Amino acid sequence: MAAVAVHQFAQCITCHAWSPDHSMVAFCPNNNEVHIYKLLEDKWEKVHVLQKHDQIVSGIDWSRRSNRIVTVSHDRNSWVSKLIRKKHDSSVTSVAWHPNNILLATTSTDGKCRVFSTFIKGVDTRESKTGSSSDSKFGEQIVQLDLSFSWAFGVKWSPSGNTLAYVGHNSMIYFVDDVGPSPLAQNVAFRNLPLRDVLFFSEKMVIGVGFDCTPMVFAADESGIWSFIRFLGERKASSSGPKYGSQFSEAFGKLYGQSKHGLSNDTVEPSRIRGAIHENCINCIVPLRKEGFRTKRFSTSGLDGKVVIWDLENYEDLSDYV
Amino acid sequence: MMAGAEKFVEADNAEAIITRIEHKSRKIESLLKQNKPVEALKTALEGSPPMTRDERCKSANWIVVHRALMAIKDVEGMFSSLDPEYYDILMKYLYRGLSTGDRPTCDQCLRIHEKLTERAGLGCILRSLADTVNTV
Numbered sequence: 001m002a003a004v005a006v007h008q009f010a011q012c013i014t015c016h017a018w019s020p021d022h023s024m025v026a027f028c029p030n031n032n033e034v035h036i037y038k039l040l041e042d043k044w045e046k047v048h049v050l051q052k053h054d055q056i057v058s059g060i061d062w063s064r065r066s067n068r069i070v071t072v073s074h075d076r077n078s079w080v081s082k083l084i085r086k087k088h089d090s091s092v093t094s095v096a097w098h099p100n101n102i103l104l105a106t107t108s109t110d111g112k113c114r115v116f117s118t119f120i121k122g123v124d125t126r127e128s129k130t131g132s133s134s135d136s137k138f139g140e141q142i143v144q145l146d147l148s149f150s151w152a153f154g155v156k157w158s159p160s161g162n163t164l165a166y167v168g169h170n171s172m173i174y175f176v177d178d179v180g181p182s183p184l185a186q187n188v189a190f191r192n193l194p195l196r197d198v199l200f201f202s203e204k205m206v207i208g209v210g211f212d213c214t215p216m217v218f219a220a221d222e223s224g225i226w227s228f229i230r231f232l233g234e235r236k237a238s239s240s241g242p243k244y245g246s247q248f249s250e251a252f253g254k255l256y257g258q259s260k261h262g263l264s265n266d267t268v269e270p271s272r273i274r275g276a277i278h279e280n281c282i283n284c285i286v287p288l289r290k291e292g293f294r295t296k297r298f299s300t301s302g303l304d305g306k307v308v309i310w311d312l313e314n315y316e317d318l319s320d321y322v
Numbered sequence: 323m324m325a326g327a328e329k330f331v332e333a334d335n336a337e338a339i340i341t342r343i344e345h346k347s348r349k350i351e352s353l354l355k356q357n358k359p360v361e362a363l364k365t366a367l368e369g370s371p372p373m374t375r376d377e378r379c380k381s382a383n384w385i386v387v388h389r390a391l392m393a394i395k396d397v398e399g400m401f402s403s404l405d406p407e408y409y410d411i412l413m414k415y416l417y418r419g420l421s422t423g424d425r426p427t428c429d430q431c432l433r434i435h436e437k438l439t440e441r442a443g444l445g446c447i448l449r450s451l452a453d454t455v456n457t458v
Contacts, residue, residue, distance in 0.1 A: 149452065149453045149454065149455045149456065150452035150453065150454075151452075168452070169448070169452050170445075170448055170449045170452035170453060171443075171444070171445030171446075171448040171449055171452075172449070189410070189445060189449065190443070190445050191442055191443020191444065191445045191446065192443060192444060192445050193444055193445070193448065194445075194448055248444075252436075252439075255432065255435075256432055256435075256436050257432075
């Protein structure tokens with residue numbers, strides 16, 4: 001089985017993030033709070049509740065270098081020990097620290113992906129290599145990407161920070177190199193339901209999660225062109241045919257007014273047919289580390305209230321990309 | 323600092339767009355006479371939707387696409403020669419067709435919708451619904 005552990009922390013989880021040493025996990029239980037749980041003597045105990053937002057917290061990132069938590073919310077604010085106020089035209093859906101710990105990327109339901117500087121004079125040190133980003137003030141917008149005509153979600157940086165990826169509610173995933181004045185973007189359309197969050201496993205591999213309830217693997221070939229590779233878990237990548245499970249069969253049957261879509265698949269629940277571990281939309285994916293280093297494991301959380309831990313060790317065909 | 327796909331801009335005035343659509347229409351009639359319905363559909367879908375907010379232009383383009391859609395007899399055959407680059411724009415026009423409520427149009431659009439969804443997946447439907455800027 002691909003999943004290593006399953007924890008039921010709440011009825012519904014909007015997003016989650018692990019502390020650098022994985023001894024703590026922060027998540028939003030579908031309200032305006034952030035709950036922090038710590039593993040104490042083999043049991044997970046609630047240790048903190050953060051109440052810095054007025055509306056649902058849609059994204060959390062826990063910085064490895066500085067142990068800072070950043071949270072973003074539908075109240076259009078981002079909170080990093082200091083507020084970055086009202087720089088978005090609509091709900092902020094996701095947030096990610098650049099590896100340099102100064103830049104922050106956000107996505108919003110206004111369709112845009114923005115990159116901000118969080119440089120705090122006296123706290124952060126200027127690195128001469130980072131160039132223009134280190135001259136910026138806290139909260140200053142560096143770049144605005146307008147690739148999606150639809151709500152944007154799930155922004156992440158590649159391990160080097162050279163590539164940025166995010167998704168749209170239009171079943172698209174966007175890969176951007178040279179994030180700056182002249183970015184190079186690849187807009188990848190795929191045939192499945194939209195994604196909600198992504199994770200870079202290496203410079204060349206991204207795993208996306210969303211409404212299909214099963215992680216999707218994207219990879220870049222030698223020339224740097226990204227494409228969909230496969231699903232994880234029991235479900236195989238179907239290249240054709242309306243094999244979407246019972247909940248769609250019946251609906252399409254009614255739409256097309258034919259009996260052939262019938263009830264043959266309807267006797268079993270959709271998630272069982274597809275072998276999906278999550279029973280509802282997965283809206284968050286984060287990496288798991290051991291002593292600060294990346295492992296082949298990651299965790300996902302979703303609207304079913306589950307946190308699922310996965311291990312890529314079981315997938316030999318993906319070992320080239322990891 | 324903006325980047326990426328073109329922002330919505332009124333490319334030309336309405337008259338220029340209508341003239342182009344009329345030209346497209348003549349080409350489509352000619353292709354249909356030569357019994358080339360898939361070529362006619364490709365021609366109709368090219369340059370669609372017109373880059374404008376003017377509803378007259380959008381309607382004029384729809385009429386031309388509708389003409390080509392209704393001329394398709396072999397839907398399966400059509401997909402074997404229609405490039406995937408046309409899938410997303412075709413899906414948008416199928417929904418416009420379904421919204422007319424006209425029986426023959428809806429029947430034809432449903433027939434094509436079924437095959438297109440098989441080929442292009444639910445993502446294609448999502449893209450046609452989620453794009454509120456480039457509407458047909």
